[in-house]
Amino acid sequence: MTTLRIKNARKVYPNGAEAVKGVSVDVEEGELVVFVGPSGCGKSTLLRMVAGLESVTEGEIELAGRVVNDLEPADRNIAMVFQNYALYPHMSVRKNLAYGLKNRKTPNAEINSRVDDAAKLLQISEFLDRKPSQLSGGQRQRVAMGRAIVRKPAIFLFDEPLSNLDAKLRNQMRLEIKKLQQSLDTAAIYVTHDQVEAMTMADKIVVLNDGQVEQIGTPAEVYGSPATTFVASFIGAPPMNLIPGDLSENGLNIGGTVLDHTADHRGPVTFGLRPERARLTSDANGIAVDIGVVEELGAIRLVHCQLGDHELTVTQDSEEPLPSGRMGLEYAERDAMLFDRDTGHRL
Amino acid sequence: MDKAQFSSPWMPYLLLMPQMLIIAIFFLWPAAEAIRSSFFLEDPFFGKATFVGIDNYRDALTGSDYQRTAWFTALFTILVALISLGLGLMFAVSADRVLRGQSTYKTLLMWVYAIAPPVAGLIGVMLFDQHIGPLVDFAALFGWDMRIGVNYWDTGTAMIIVATWKQIPYNFIFFLSGLQSIPSSVKEAASIDCRSEFRRFWTITFPLLAPTSFFLLILNITYAMFETFGTIDLIVKDQPGNSPVTLVYKVYRDGFRGNDLGGSSAQSVILMLIVLALTIVQFRLIERRVHYN
Amino acid sequence: MATTEIETDVPRAKAALSRKSFGGVRVYDHIVLWVGVFLMMGPLIVAFTTSTFDHVLIHKEGMQLGWGGQFMETYQTVLTQQGGFTGEVTGWLMTQNSFVLGIFFALGKIVVSMLAAYAIVYFRFRAATFCFWIIFLTLLLPLEVRILPSYEVVQQLGLLNSYTGLILPLIASATGTFFFRQFFKSVPNELLEAARIDGAGGWQFFVDMLIPLSKTMMAAIFIIMFVVGWNQYLWPTLMTTDETYFTLVRGIKQIMQIMIGADIPKYNEALAMAVLAMLPPALVIVIFQRMFIKGLVEQEK
Numbered sequence: 001m002t003t004l005r006i007k008n009a010r011k012v013y014p015n016g017a018e019a020v021k022g023v024s025v026d027v028e029e030g031e032l033v034v035f036v037g038p039s040g041c042g043k044s045t046l047l048r049m050v051a052g053l054e055s056v057t058e059g060e061i062e063l064a065g066r067v068v069n070d071l072e073p074a075d076r077n078i079a080m081v082f083q084n085y086a087l088y089p090h091m092s093v094r095k096n097l098a099y100g101l102k103n104r105k106t107p108n109a110e111i112n113s114r115v116d117d118a119a120k121l122l123q124i125s126e127f128l129d130r131k132p133s134q135l136s137g138g139q140r141q142r143v144a145m146g147r148a149i150v151r152k153p154a155i156f157l158f159d160e161p162l163s164n165l166d167a168k169l170r171n172q173m174r175l176e177i178k179k180l181q182q183s184l185d186t187a188a189i190y191v192t193h194d195q196v197e198a199m200t201m202a203d204k205i206v207v208l209n210d211g212q213v214e215q216i217g218t219p220a221e222v223y224g225s226p227a228t229t230f231v232a233s234f235i236g237a238p239p240m241n242l243i244p245g246d247l248s249e250n251g252l253n254i255g256g257t258v259l260d261h262t263a264d265h266r267g268p269v270t271f272g273l274r275p276e277r278a279r280l281t282s283d284a285n286g287i288a289v290d291i292g293v294v295e296e297l298g299a300i301r302l303v304h305c306q307l308g309d310h311e312l313t314v315t316q317d318s319e320e321p322l323p324s325g326r327m328g329l330e331y332a333e334r335d336a337m338l339f340d341r342d343t344g345h346r347l
Numbered sequence: 348m349d350k351a352q353f354s355s356p357w358m359p360y361l362l363l364m365p366q367m368l369i370i371a372i373f374f375l376w377p378a379a380e381a382i383r384s385s386f387f388l389e390d391p392f393f394g395k396a397t398f399v400g401i402d403n404y405r406d407a408l409t410g411s412d413y414q415r416t417a418w419f420t421a422l423f424t425i426l427v428a429l430i431s432l433g434l435g436l437m438f439a440v441s442a443d444r445v446l447r448g449q450s451t452y453k454t455l456l457m458w459v460y461a462i463a464p465p466v467a468g469l470i471g472v473m474l475f476d477q478h479i480g481p482l483v484d485f486a487a488l489f490g491w492d493m494r495i496g497v498n499y500w501d502t503g504t505a506m507i508i509v510a511t512w513k514q515i516p517y518n519f520i521f522f523l524s525g526l527q528s529i530p531s532s533v534k535e536a537a538s539i540d541c542r543s544e545f546r547r548f549w550t551i552t553f554p555l556l557a558p559t560s561f562f563l564l565i566l567n568i569t570y571a572m573f574e575t576f577g578t579i580d581l582i583v584k585d586q587p588g589n590s591p592v593t594l595v596y597k598v599y600r601d602g603f604r605g606n607d608l609g610g611s612s613a614q615s616v617i618l619m620l621i622v623l624a625l626t627i628v629q630f631r632l633i634e635r636r637v638h639y640n
Numbered sequence: 641m642a643t644t645e646i647e648t649d650v651p652r653a654k655a656a657l658s659r660k661s662f663g664g665v666r667v668y669d670h671i672v673l674w675v676g677v678f679l680m681m682g683p684l685i686v687a688f689t690t691s692t693f694d695h696v697l698i699h700k701e702g703m704q705l706g707w708g709g710q711f712m713e714t715y716q717t718v719l720t721q722q723g724g725f726t727g728e729v730t731g732w733l734m735t736q737n738s739f740v741l742g743i744f745f746a747l748g749k750i751v752v753s754m755l756a757a758y759a760i761v762y763f764r765f766r767a768a769t770f771c772f773w774i775i776f777l778t779l780l781l782p783l784e785v786r787i788l789p790s791y792e793v794v795q796q797l798g799l800l801n802s803y804t805g806l807i808l809p810l811i812a813s814a815t816g817t818f819f820f821r822q823f824f825k826s827v828p829n830e831l832l833e834a835a836r837i838d839g840a841g842g843w844q845f846f847v848d849m850l851i852p853l854s855k856t857m858m859a860a861i862f863i864i865m866f867v868v869g870w871n872q873y874l875w876p877t878l879m880t881t882d883e884t885y886f887t888l889v890r891g892i893k894q895i896m897q898i899m900i901g902a903d904i905p906k907y908n909e910a911l912a913m914a915v916l917a918m919l920p921p922a923l924v925i926v927i928f929q930r931m932f933i934k935g936l937v938e939q940e941k
Contacts, residue, residue, distance in 0.1 A: 086833065355842055462921075520937070622781060
């Protein structure tokens, strides 16, 4: 069953700025959907429209089969974890968790058992009587999640919840959130600008750009067959190499180098190749590149090289001999992607 | 981004009602009344009011008594503001630098803030009293025969001294908190770049304090013009004949003692315009301060 | 250019060094501060010590330092002796009135301005801008420049010689509203959003979140406003002719004139009255020094 259905949602601010330009997304039961995109792409706005913190200019938000456009946030059966946690600083952890339930006139016994359960699940039972200011960043993060869990909502909304944590804690919490969401079997929307977070956590990724959906798909789909150059450059690190070229009967012409290519399309295209799908060889007779700066990352290295006038990055296992001078470039043809240069869409 | 807000058709009005009612009754109404009656000549005995246009303003501005008062007010304001700012800054700079006893100094230097202007006036009256005042004796050491309440300038001097004394703690508190908000990294960088402490103060610290100082200057002008009423009222006692007074005091005297409602109102309106001008300057400064940050 | 600057700097730097280092204690600064303390506290100490002496002695020999031994007698007289023109008012009654004015002025100001600031910051409504400017207008016109018409209004309302007439007009100025507006604006927006998701309505958010969060601010404002209220002079002078409504600060001129008007002026009693009038506000700001400074400095931002 579909938990949340966003139908053609638009958001136009009073000053005329259009933050969300007709987005449709479905969130299935128990599914974790990640909205990812650069800042200003409308991902947070869209989340806040689901939460009821922003009004919906056009379109429908349907939660568990009911249109909730005009409902107050509290009446929507959602729970949200904020970027800066937004814990109530003057209340103890217990009161923070209980506040929403109290406002909904939940019986005290019920409140207590729900708070205790959530605390146990998140391992914050010993902090229940502390104030948020006495907790570490990671602990606050758990309290914020606890506040969401006790509500037993139809859907969790996460608004960049890990961006205030340091890198190590972030990786750990990422995993925990994913596990927790799976064990609770509750649908969730997770907003982030970090594509690694998106790839690792999502059941389904929604790539947003400039208020529009670029692509919706599983992490593998979004990575393996990006629909547009935007998705291609945004998902995956280091990003995909994108080089302008021209398709003709002879093949693909990139800055003077002509590559064999069996495509029907003719005209200007963008040629895309993931750094990890290219290989450097000592035979420079095919496609020749000039090796530039080499960055060692430990297990792998990034080799920056020059193909005609264009920059190109290739990843390489650190065990291989250090490349230098002029070398050949190889790739499988199925790994090369072609995009229409005007629309940016995949051919 | 703006605050997310509630929308309720009646609640904001309910919340604002007490404030707006008080403002309407005790503020807008009197202010309108002041402006209205400044254009009328009221007969105190028969209660008849005649429209006289700007006569009240002309009379006020051209009267020799008013001009004399205005000059004294200007002098009084400038001296009180500058001297109390200067001393406040001097004490603050020292208090910022000492390590031992800082909080004790702070407490003792800000104590006087709590004293009401008329109470300061009363203490001034005693200290400058012809019979018992030690400050009169002190002036006599220099051959100055101070006669408060008799000699115009002697009285004025006493007023300036008392009003300044009362205002020093205020400036001290603001300057000290301004000094303490200068990041220690800036102070350390300055001490590496410039050896002379004196130079460092005038080239680094003082420019950083400048926004605070301008801002305080306006507050001090407002204080000297309006809040010194009590001090002046006690020092002139009930014989304001040959004593210097400020414009605010004159509004009060002409209106309540002299029963010249129209004239007093016209003077009120002139003062309102002065405050308006000061406020505009003040807001310009605040805007500029925002740019600094 | 640079070299000459360095050269001229050397003697000054040396002077600064010699001024600075005396066993690590900064002699110059301590001297300045001692002079400051002498200037600020000296008059108060003389006022207090003189008030403990006998008035005949003061009349003959001037103001006194030291302990005069008449402390109890003088202060008891000032507090309990029925004085004034009507002979109804005592120092004790005036002290009580001062407390009433200080406390209710501060409370009234906090309540009124918090409600108004809450409406302005957290509600979207049509008259918001209009109300904001009306409130702003009050900053432009201090009571001192509109005393006469204010007096007439209060007179017409029949509020002369009443606590209401004494306190309400003083609350009209909007300093407190701006203070709380500034503070509310600094409260993170997410807190409101979290509370809304938790089902808090307009009034609930105010009571459950803003009031607890504003506690320190309220205390700071209370301290400042108590001092401001206690120290009111002009308005009480106009408003209260009935001596049973006199505050210490209001009554001080009349009392002084009666005491000094005697054959041998009762300087000691006048000064004792001044000490009584300054002690409570001074103690309040000294005890709550930190909070007071915070409130004062933030208020002007």
